[in-house]
Amino acid sequence: MDAEFWLAKWKRNETGFHALHPHPALVTYFSGLCAVRGGCVFVPLCGKSLDIHWLLKNNYRVIGVELSHLAVEQLFAELGIHPVISHLPAGVVVFEGVNIRVFVADIFALTPDMLGPVDIVYDRAALVALPAPMAARYARHLTQLTKCADQFLVCVEYDQERLSGPPFAVMAQDVERYYAQDYTIASIDRSPVANGIKGKEPGYEHIWFLHSVEKKV
Ligand SMILES: C[S@@+](CC[C@H](N)C(=O)[O-])C[C@H]1O[C@@H](n2cnc3c(N)ncnc32)[C@H](O)[C@@H]1O
Known part of the structure; x- marks a missing residue:
């Protein structure tokens, strides 16, 4: 990519990823998790x-x-x-x-x-927009760029063997691999994607909150 x-x-205006409403998890959870009003x-x-x-x-x-x-x-x-x-x-x-x-x-x-300085990262359709090698590089860069700011992260989970990205599947073990070194990782919500990923494959949307272990980057 x-x-x-x-x-x-x-x-070409092929922006099917552009949602027509704010993400429901942003509306429901963000203000409760962002430490800085x-x-x-x-x-x-x-x-x-x-x-x-x-x-x-x-x-x-x-x-x-x-x-x-x-x-x-x-x-x-x-x-x-x-x-x-x-x-x-x-x-x-x-x-x-x-x-x-x-x-x-x-x-x-x-x-x-x-x-x-930033207080928090809001990652919706960013990490999942990138193929795995680039996603790993992105996660390292983002951590350094933001000096390990907390993150609100929206991922999609599905069988990557059955469909090509983007969006790419980012499973719980991937979030762990990318971020466990610098963050404590909390699962906030996980729900099935209505009509499946790209209307084809069953999948889940998983909302994570990454809290900086310490500002060490
Ligand atoms: C899947 S879309 C998501 C856009 C937005 N986050 C949303 O939720 O609607 C990914 C976006 O990232 C942009 N993008 C891709 N690679 C990028 C990069 N390396 N640096 C900055 N933007 C990038 C693309 O142009 C595209 O608008």
């Missing part, structure tokens, strides 16, 4: 997710990163925010508005200095 794959998806939420691989609308409406500050310029333009248009746009080295573009900053960039190009 290289950059071209995702840029082409946005260009009105804190700064990092949304990796953010697309133009309506979860961002929900976070802003609920008085969180949001920092996102997204490869597609088109997606970020649409995000700000749909939020009704006129962005201030600036340019950083290495071709990174930044869209900013009140309480929101989105980097148009490959997440692997971001550094902790560029990102600044």
Whole structure:
């Protein structure tokens, strides 16, 4: 899954992953788990997710990163925010508005200095968007980038032998392998995906909360 794959998806408007409502688990659980009221939420691989609308409406500050310029333009248009746009080295573009900053960039190009402090990560359809070797690299990078900020993580579980991703299956043992070194891992909810994964395969959506063991990264 290289950059071209995702840029082409946005260009062709093939955005079946874009949910038409905020994620129910975000609405139900997030505020109870986020230790900082009105804190700064990092949304990796953010697309133009309506979860961002929900976070802003609920008085969180949001920092996102997204490869597609088109997606970020649409995000700000749909939020009704006129962005201030600036340019950083290495071709990174930044869209900013009140309480929101989105980097148009490959997440692997971001550094902790560029990102600044965040209180929590909201990962929906980010880890699961990446094939296993890249997912492992992403998990390490995300942990370092956010200095081990707590994470609210939405995964999908299904038989990967029977269907190809994205979304890729991220099973409980994968979450353990990626994150147990730096986090205590709590299962928050696990429920069957209505109509199955891509309408084909039975699967589950599993919500995790990763609490930083200590800020050691
Ligand atoms: C499956 S979509 C999920 C989008 C969003 N999280 C949502 O819930 O609607 C994955 C998104 O990640 C973006 N993306 C993929 N690889 C990326 C990378 N390396 N850095 C930044 N964004 C990336 C894609 O352009 C796409 O918008």
